[in-house]
Amino acid sequence: MDSQLLLSGFIFGLSMASVYFLMSIGLSLCFGLMRIISLDQLLYYAVGAYLTYTVSTASGNVWLGVLAGVAISGTLALLVERFVFRRIYERELTFSMITSFGILIGGVGVIKAIWGVVPRPVRMPTSDLINVLGTEVPLYRLLVVAIAGLVYLGIWVFLNKTIIGKAIRAGIEDVEHVEGLGINVSRLFTITFVIAGAMSGLAGGLHAPLIMVDPNMGLEVLAFVFMVVIIGGLGSIKGTLISSLIVGQVVSIGSLIYAPLAMMAPFAIMLLILLVKPTGLYGSTMVKK
Amino acid sequence: MVNAIKWWWGILLAFGLLAAGRLFLPLPFINEVLIFSIYTIGCSFLLGRVGFISFGQPAYLAFGAYGTAFYLFYFGTNPYLAILAGVACGFIGACIVGPLFVRLRSDYFALVNLALAVIVFYMMQKVLAEYTKGDNGLWFLTNIASTPILNIGKSSDFFIFATLVAIGVWALYKYLDDTLFGACCLATKINEAKFQFLGYSNFKVRLIAFVIANTTTALAGSLYAVYLGSVSPEVTAAARTADPVVVTILGGVGTLFGPLVGTIAYTALRDVLSKFIGNWELFVGFILVFIMLAGEKGLWGSAAPWLERLFSRGKSADSKAEGQR
Numbered sequence: 001m002d003s004q005l006l007l008s009g010f011i012f013g014l015s016m017a018s019v020y021f022l023m024s025i026g027l028s029l030c031f032g033l034m035r036i037i038s039l040d041q042l043l044y045y046a047v048g049a050y051l052t053y054t055v056s057t058a059s060g061n062v063w064l065g066v067l068a069g070v071a072i073s074g075t076l077a078l079l080v081e082r083f084v085f086r087r088i089y090e091r092e093l094t095f096s097m098i099t100s101f102g103i104l105i106g107g108v109g110v111i112k113a114i115w116g117v118v119p120r121p122v123r124m125p126t127s128d129l130i131n132v133l134g135t136e137v138p139l140y141r142l143l144v145v146a147i148a149g150l151v152y153l154g155i156w157v158f159l160n161k162t163i164i165g166k167a168i169r170a171g172i173e174d175v176e177h178v179e180g181l182g183i184n185v186s187r188l189f190t191i192t193f194v195i196a197g198a199m200s201g202l203a204g205g206l207h208a209p210l211i212m213v214d215p216n217m218g219l220e221v222l223a224f225v226f227m228v229v230i231i232g233g234l235g236s237i238k239g240t241l242i243s244s245l246i247v248g249q250v251v252s253i254g255s256l257i258y259a260p261l262a263m264m265a266p267f268a269i270m271l272l273i274l275l276v277k278p279t280g281l282y283g284s285t286m287v288k289k
Numbered sequence: 290m291v292n293a294i295k296w297w298w299g300i301l302l303a304f305g306l307l308a309a310g311r312l313f314l315p316l317p318f319i320n321e322v323l324i325f326s327i328y329t330i331g332c333s334f335l336l337g338r339v340g341f342i343s344f345g346q347p348a349y350l351a352f353g354a355y356g357t358a359f360y361l362f363y364f365g366t367n368p369y370l371a372i373l374a375g376v377a378c379g380f381i382g383a384c385i386v387g388p389l390f391v392r393l394r395s396d397y398f399a400l401v402n403l404a405l406a407v408i409v410f411y412m413m414q415k416v417l418a419e420y421t422k423g424d425n426g427l428w429f430l431t432n433i434a435s436t437p438i439l440n441i442g443k444s445s446d447f448f449i450f451a452t453l454v455a456i457g458v459w460a461l462y463k464y465l466d467d468t469l470f471g472a473c474c475l476a477t478k479i480n481e482a483k484f485q486f487l488g489y490s491n492f493k494v495r496l497i498a499f500v501i502a503n504t505t506t507a508l509a510g511s512l513y514a515v516y517l518g519s520v521s522p523e524v525t526a527a528a529r530t531a532d533p534v535v536v537t538i539l540g541g542v543g544t545l546f547g548p549l550v551g552t553i554a555y556t557a558l559r560d561v562l563s564k565f566i567g568n569w570e571l572f573v574g575f576i577l578v579f580i581m582l583a584g585e586k587g588l589w590g591s592a593a594p595w596l597e598r599l600f601s602r603g604k605s606a607d608s609k610a611e612g613q614r
Contacts, residue, residue, distance in 0.1 A: 037396050087582060093396045094342040095581065098538060101344070102577030105531050109571025223407035226400045234396065263411045267404060271389060274401070278392050 004135045009256045010249070011132070015141040015210070016224075017248025018148030022203035023221065024228045024240050025155065026196030032172040032235030033192050034089055036096035040080060041200040042218030042225070043107035044073040048204030049213045050115055053122050062125035066205035070198050077197020081190055089189065104218065111215045119214035144206050151199065152241060159237070168192060172235065224251070227266045231273050233283020243281060300459045303546055304452055307553075316444055318560065320516060322552050323451040325536070327458050328509035329548035331502035332533035334462060337543020338471065339498045340478030341395055345402025346533040347525040348409040349503040352382040353510025355413065358427045358520040359420070366434035368441050372511040379507015383500045391495040406530050413522040426521025433518065447516055454512065458505060463545055465501070474498050506533075535577050541590030550589040 026041040048069030055065035080103060088096055126143075129136040159165035171178045171188055179185045204217075211217070228247050232239030247266045255262035273281060311319055328350060335341045356378025360371040390401055413421045421427060433442040441447045465471045473494045476484040481491055514520050523529075532555075540551020555573075562569035580587060 031396070037399070084578060084582070094336070094340070094399070097342060097344075097396070097399055098534060099578055099581045101531055101534065102574045102581065104574070105535075105570050106572075106574025106578065109569075109574060113571065223404050226404045230397060230400055230404070259415075263408065264416065267408050270401070270404065274393065274397070275389060278397070279394070280397075 005256060006253075007133060007135045008137055009252045011137045011141055011145075013249040013252030014245075015144045015248075016251055017244045018145050019203050019207045019221075020224055020228045020247055021148055021241055021244035022151060022199050022206070023225045024232070024244060025151075025237065026200045027225065027229050028232070028235055028237060028240045029168075029192050029196050033168055033175075034085075034189050035093065036085065036089065037093060037100065037234075038085075038193070038196065039097060039100040040103040040107065041196060042222055043104045044077060044197045044200035045204035045207075045221065046108070046111055046213075046215065046218040047076060048073045048201030049122075049208040049217060050111060050120075050204075051201075052205040052208045053120050053213045054115075056122060056125075062123060062209060065122075065208075066202065069205035070201045073201025073204070074194050074198035077194050078190065080197075081193040085189075085193065086186075108215050108218065115215070117215055119212035121212055122208040124209045140209065144210075147202075147206060151202070155195075155237065164188070164191060223263070224266065227270045230280055231266075231270050233280030236280075236282035239280060239282025296463070297460070299546070300456055300463065303549060304456050304459070307549075308452055311448065316448060318556065320444060320448055320451060322549075322556050323448070323455050324509050324512045324516060325532075325556060326549045326552040327455055327512065328506055329533045329536045329540070329552055330458060330462060331504075331506040331509075333537040333540070333543065333548045334465075334505075335498065335502045336534075336537055337547075338466075338474040338478065339495060339502075341391075341495070341499070342399045342534065343402045344399050344530045344534060345404070345406040346503075346506055347529050348402065348406040349379055349383060349506040350510040350513070351406075351409050351413060351522075351525040352503075353379040353507030354514040354520045354524055355421065355510075356507070357511040357514035358429060361429040361432050361514070362427045366432055368433050368436065368515050371433075372508070372515060375511025375514065376504060376508050379510065380500065380504045382507070383503035387496050387499045387503075391492060391499050403530060406525050410522050410525040413525065421522070424522060426519050426523070428519045430518025433515065441515060444516070451512060451516075454508070458508070459545065459549075466545070470494070470497070531573070531577075535573055537587075538577060538580055539587055541587030541593070544587075544589050544593060546593075547587055547589040550592070551587065554588055 023041065023045055026044075027038060030036055030038040030041075048066075051069035051072050052062065052065035055068045056062040059065070084099060084103065085096070088099055124138075124140055126139050128139040130139045130142065131137075132142075157165075159169050167178060167183050168188055168191075171185060175185060178188075207221075224247060228240060228244045231246065232241075232243030246269065250265045250269060251262050254265040277283075307319065307322065328346070331349075332343060332346050335343055353375040355375075357371045357375035360374040361368070365371065386405065390398055393401060414423055430442075435442055439446050439450050441450045465474075473484070473489060476487075476489075477491045477494050484494075485491060510524070513524070536551040536555045537548060538551075539555055540547030540549070558572070559569055562572060566572075
C-alpha cells in the first residue's frame with residue numbers, strides 16, 4: 001500500500017477518532033460522576049447536527065451552525081437533567097439506561113416530526129486541500145482534529161485547575177465525602193450533564209458536513225461510540241481518548257485493507273480486551289454504591 | 290391433579306382468552322402478538338430475574354431467523370425442521386457469546402449486546418451479502434412444504450401452532466420460576482457476593498439463564514421467518530433494538546404475564562397510532578419514560594395485585610380459616 005493512501009487514511013482515522021471522542025466523553029463523564037448511563041447523548045448528537053444543518057443553510061455559515069448546535073444541545077441536556085434525571089440518580093444503573101433510551105427514541109420521533117425523515121446534506125465550511133508530507137488532505141478534517149484536541153485540553157484544564165473541576169474529580173472518587181464537605185453535589189451533576197450534552201452536540205455539528213444528516217444518525221454511530229466507551233473503560237477520560245484513537249484508526253486503516261473490516265475489527269478488539277479485562281482498559285471496578 | 294390444574298390454569302386461561310380473540314380480532318394481529326410475546330419473554334426473564342438488561346435481543350432474533358431462512362432457502366423444505374435449525378443456531382450463538390458476555394457488569398452487558406446487534410445487522414447486510422442477499426433479504430415462502438396435520442405455511446394453522454408453542458414457553462418459564470434454578474437467578478440478581486458465599490457460581494447460573502433466554506428469542510426469530518416467509522437484515526436494525534425492552538417495561542418487569550400484556554398493548558398501540566400519526570415511536574419513547582418515572586411496575590405489574598384481590602374475595606373465608614389453623 002502506498003504511503004500517500006496510508007497518510008490520508010491516518011488523517012481520516014484521526015478525524016473519526018475526534019468525533020467518537022467528543023461523543024463518548026459525555027457518556028464517560030456521566031458514568032464517572034453520577035453512575036448513570038446516559039444513552040440520550042446520542043440524541044444531543046443528532047440535535048447538534050440538525051441545528052448545524054438548519055442554521056448553516058439559513059445563514060450560510062457552518063461554524064455559526066455548530067455553535068447553535070452546541071448551545072441548543074446544552075440547553076436540552078439541562079432540561080432533561082432537571083425534569084428526568086434529577087429523579088433517578090438514586091436508582092440502579094439499568095433504570096437510567098432504560099429511561100435515557102426512552103428519551104432517545106422519543107427525541108428521534110420529535111426530530112422526524114420537525115425535520116422529516118429525508119437525509120439532508122450539510123455544506124462543507126471549507127473545501128480547501130492542504131499539503132501534508134506530499135499528500136493532499138482536506139483542511140476540514142484537520143480542523144475537526146484540532147478542535148477535538150482543544151476540547152481535550154480544555155477539559156483537562158477544567159478538571160485539574162478549576163475548583164469546580166476538582167470537585168467533579170473528587171465526586172468521581174466519592175460523592176458522599178464531597179457532599180459532606182459542603183459542596184452542592186446536585187449542581188455538580190447538572191454542570192457535568194450539560195457539559196456532556198454540549199460535547200455530544202459539538203460532535204454532531206462537526207460530523208454533520210462529513211456525512212448526511214438523518215434522524216437515525218445517533219443510532220448509526222452508536223455501535224462505534226459504545227465500542228470506544230467499552231474499550232476505554234467507563235468513567236475514564238484518558239481511557240476514552242486512547243480507545244477513540246484506536247477505534248478511529250482501526251476503522252479507517254481497516255477499511256483501506258478490506259472494507260468489511262471497518263466495523264468487524266473494532267468489535268473483535270473489543271471482545272479481546274473484555275476477555276482480558278472485563279472493565280475495559282482504564283475502567284475502574286467501582287460499582288454503584 | 291388439583292395441583293396440576295392450579296399450576297396450569299393461569300397460562301391456559303391467558304392463551305384461551307387470546308385464542309378466543311381470534312373470533313373478533315384479525316389473524317395477523319394475533320399471530321404477531323404470539324410471536325412478539327415469545328420474543329419478549331426472554332428479555333423479561335433476563336431483566337427481571339437475572340438483572341441483566343439487554344438492548345441486543347434483535348441479534349439473537351436474527352440468529353434464529355437466519356438459521357431458519359438458510360435452511361429453507363438452501364437446504365430443505367420442512368418448516369418444522371427449519372424452526373429446529375433456527376433454534377439450534379440461536380443456541381449455538383448464545384453458547385458462543387454467552388461466556389464472554391455474562392462475566393461483564395450489567396452496564397457493560399447492555400452496551401456490548403447493543404454493539405452485537407449492530408454488528409449482526411452489518412454482517413447480514415454487507416459482509417455475508419452473498420448468502421443473505423443483502424438488503425433484499427431471503428424470500429422462501431414458496432419453498433415451505435405443506436405438512437400433514439398442522440400445515441404451518443397457512444396462517445390459520447400457524448396460529449394454532451404458535452399458540453401451542455407459546456403455551457409451552459410459558460410453562461417452561463413458570464417451571465423455571467418454581468425450581469431451585471429460578472431462585473438462584475433471583476439470588477444472583479439481588480446479592481452477588483452472598484450468593485457466592487453460599488457456594489454457587491454466579492457465572493454458571495447467569496450463563497445458563499442467558500442461554501435459555503436467548504434460545505427462546507431465537508425461537509421467536511424462527512417463527513417470524515416461517516410466518517412471514519422472508520427475512521431481511523431489518524430484523525436487527527438499531528432502531529428496533531428498543532422494542533423488547535419497551536414491551537417488557539410496558540408489561541411489567543419479571544412478571545410471568547407481563548410480556549403478553551405488554552405485547553398486546555404495544556402491538557395494538559402501534560397498529561392504531563400508525564394509522565393516525567407517521568412517527569409513533571415518539572409516543573413509545575415518552576410512554577417508556579413515563580412508566581419508568583411513575584414506578585416501573587408496568588401494566589400487568591399494576592393490574593396483578595388488583596386482580597388477585599378481586600379473585601380472592603370469593604375465597605377469603607377459606608383463606609381465613611386456613612390462616613387460623
